[in-house]
Amino acid sequence: MALPVELSSIFRNKQKSYKMVLILSMIDEYEASQQASLPLSQVAERFLAYYRNSCSEGEKVDPPPSGVASTWNDFTVSRTKALLKTPIEALSSILEVDHDNQTIAFKQTIIDKLDEQGMGELKSYALTELHQYNNQLTSGFSLKETLTQILKGYIEAKAQPFANHLLGTVFRQTIPEYLKKLPFINENYKIQGSIGQGNWANIPWIAILDKRISETTQHGEYVCYLFAEDMSSVYLTLMQGVTAPVKDHGKKEGYQYLQQKVQQMRELLPLEHLQKDEHIQLTSSGLGRDYQVSTVAYIRYDRDHIPDDDRLIADLENVMHNYKLYAESMGELSTESTPALQEDEEKEPLDPLTVSERIEKVKSYIQQKGFHYPSALIENLYLSFKTKPFVILAGVSGTGKTKLVKLFAEALGAKSFNHQFTLIPVRPDWSDPSDLLGYKDLSGVFRPGRLTEVLVEASKPSNRYKPYFICLDEMNLARVEHYFSDLLSIIETQEWQNDRIVTSTLIDQQSLRPEDQPIYGNLSLPDNVYLVGTVNMDETTHPFSKKVLDRANTIEFNYINLGQYPEDELAADEEASPPAANSFLRSDYLQLADVYRDHRDLIHKTTEKLVKINGILEEIHSHVGFRIRDAICFYMIYNERFELMSEDAAFDLQLLQKILPRVQGSSSSVKRVLLQLMQGALGKSLQIAELMEDASELYSKWNASQTAEAAKHPQSARKIAFMLRRLEEDGFTSYWLS
Incomplete structure (x- = not known):
């Protein structure tokens, strides 16, 4: 039988073990005498015997009340009877005491519900609770x-x-x-x-x-x-x-x-x-x-x-x-x-995983596929998407840029077969937006481009909470400003509207036939579409203008460890995590006013660093504006909010991705700027006047094959060292030179 409800939770509140030991003492006395009313002195003797025997066997139990006796052996039965008043009062709903006859018993309503089996279950319940309680005492934890x-x-x-x-x-x-x-x-x-x-x-x-x-x-x-x-x-x-x-x-x-x-x-x-x-x-x-x-x-x-x-x-x-x-x-x-x-009929599904848990799932998925990428790259990619839905992956050919995008998307549930991941190879002859967005043929029919087809699919109400990834492969084979200009402008028209991020329309409605207008006439860049461009950094490609760089995080990974090998046996697939909702990636902030009150200190700290950097960049007219200031602040805020990396590590990546790509040239001014930036990246003073003559001693420490010295922003320091070397050896330097 199940315990009566009156008994099923009698030990829910306990500060000592006294209640469990009292019930066990009463059950033992009941089994010995088969009497409903039990002598209080006999129950007290059994109660005291439990603690004395446990102590003699070296078991950890509650000590006697302080100020009464130092050990249970010094305790008396009369003191025990006084001690029992507290647990008896706590169990007054099931126990009653006859003070005249000095007896204790279960209330009649309880006795009526307890047969022999029930008494055994009550004893088992008390023993289990007592065992668990004493285990806590044994741990020694406070x-x-x-x-x-x-x-x-x-x-x-x-x-x-x-x-x-x-x-x-x-x-x-x-x-x-x-x-x-x-x-x-x-x-x-x-x-x-x-x-x-x-x-x-x-x-x-x-x-x-x-x-x-x-x-x-x-x-x-x-x-x-x-x-x-x-x-x-x-x-x-x-x-x-x-x-x-x-x-x-x-x-x-x-x-x-x-x-x-x-x-x-x-x-x-x-x-x-x-x-x-x-x-x-x-x-x-x-x-x-x-x-x-x-x-x-x-x-x-x-x-x-x-x-x-x-x-x-x-x-x-x-x-x-x-x-x-x-x-x-x-x-x-x-x-x-x-x-x-x-009560709304349609709400975005809540992600059962935290951001850090979701990122670990992404890393695990990529590793299971047999690929290895630098430490913190996935966190960086995530924060870059969260800051702005346009990211550039740069590096020498063969480093796995396109594969990274595909694996990252797949880990979030965006795959080719469900049309949430689309690869668009860029051709060298692209010269205007029609190659991406589409064009009107001679009969006036609108022929959508690959990107427009994805935007139409992503804009459907049934897909609004799914992330869509578009990878422009080898993006700089053609001049980005020519074929991508409309998208660059549209990204900057983002605004809040009914708690959603919306942009201006992409295609002129007046130029469309009436039958095309419902599909393409109001088409914009929805907030569930993420653009990624992969670029090779060599002499066969076109450089990026500041207009492009201002609107993207440029993630470079050129430092390749050829010593990585496939595992003999790849880890078994974990239980598949549910696809990520778009809220995982979608930007939560568009203007600094959205976050200023809650992150005032971090915004001030980040802006003060950027003011110093701007003072350096002004010498070569490469200083940044509010757009980059806000983007870097958002990146830092998301990083702090989701606790992904240290503040210095996050700012290091923003210095590398938003500031250094703007620096190029052959003049002594460019060299001076690089040395001043290096001084900040290292976190220590440099003899800039001497290094203007010869900086080889400085950049030799950052050779990829050597252990670099400690730096506040090591990734930026390594890149600056490389740019200084190209300037001294070739007479020209750029972030984009491999």
Whole structure:
């Protein structure tokens, strides 16, 4: 038989092992006497005997109450009877005490429901809970001490190297493994912690997720420890994922959605002994504000007043109880009770993976196909797409540029057979946009180009949430400004309209026949299309103008490691991840005003660097404008938001991809500019006057076959060294020379 409902959760709240040992002592006494009313002194003797025997056998158990006795051997039966008042009171719903006769018994309503089998199940239940509880004691882990150490040491740790830091192990392994052993945490729950990915997070966290609701902290509801940015406190919260709602609806409506859901959950759940207000203070800006909006209820623990482990576990069990009630109610909620934003017939599907998890899936897919690319290339490619839907992949022939685009698209579910990946080889004789967009034949019929065909498919309502990739192979065999000019101009007309990114139309409607106008007349560049151009960097190709470079991230990978070999056996295919929704890649920002309030500090820091660089570039009239300033800021913000790499590593790539391609020439001014940029990339002063005569000592350190010296921006430093060498040896230099 199943335990009566009155008994099935009697150990849900526990601060000591006393309740389990009391029930076991009563069952043992009942089995010995077969009497319903049990002498309280006999039960107390069995209770005390359990702790004395356990201690004599070296087992870890709760100590006696402090201030009464140092060991259980010093404890007396009379003291034990006094001690039992607390667990008896906690179990008053099922137990009753006759103080006159000094007996204890299960209430008659419980006895009526318990047969011999039921008594055995109750004993098994108590033993299991007691065993799990004592296992926690054996671990020697203290949640109070660990939380205190984090709050007192995290800010100092942020000044130390991120990789392999001990705190990473504490958040990702130590605390999650401890929490998994708690009796109220079962196989339905996933526990993960984070101090950031590649760089320290301002607000580290530890989340407990019911896998039936959500397996990612980007959306859904979960329990989470959130640490304030200034480490003054840690909050135990019942909260919602913020990333997906804000992406899906935009910040204003996303906040509205979160606030509606908070109100709904507060009305649905008891939330006893929890704060239910908006006074949680994590930070003044950024993701912390999103967390604050999404919190349903919380308990705050101040750094110098963390309660003991018993209180912490009892609080967590209370929050988990509310979380469990919510999960159980999910199937009973009517559509009328869900927030209005969920009632739309057509909404973009939420990605079950976080950005970092999705990127790891992409890397794994590429590796399974037997291909190897430089470290952080996939993160860079992703951030470049997120910043602007136009990317240039540059390098010598045979480095796998086209294959990279195809594999990246395939890993996201965009393949040739479903028409979400299209390869368009560029021909040397292309001289105007008609080769891509299409033309009118002599009879006046519009003949669409390959790119137009893709845009028509991607613009269909049924495809609006699928990413489409167009790869222009060997893009610079023809002059890009001639055949690609219309697309370059259209990219710059992006604007927000009904929470979507739209552009001007590509094809003049007035020039089309009436029957062609419904298909091509309103055709624009939809926000689910991503353009990639592969270019070979040699003397057979055309250079790029600044108009092209301003509108793209130019990713170069010329440093080839021929020592990489195929694996003897490729890793077995993992379980296929669902195709990525377009929200994974689509830009969330178009103007700096979209992000200024939440990322003010990072924008100021990045802009200050660019102001210094512009002062250098002005000497050769290659300084950048607001378009590049904004694009670099967006790249840095996305990187910080998704925690993909360090701030220095991200800026290194932007210096390499947005600044250096603008530098070329044969004058001494170009050399001076390169040396000043090298000074910034190395992060140290150089004797520029001496190096103007001969810079060979400088660039010889960065020969591809040698170990380069340490630098703040090593990839940019390597490229600048190469450009300096070409200038001194050939009398001319350019980013595009291989």
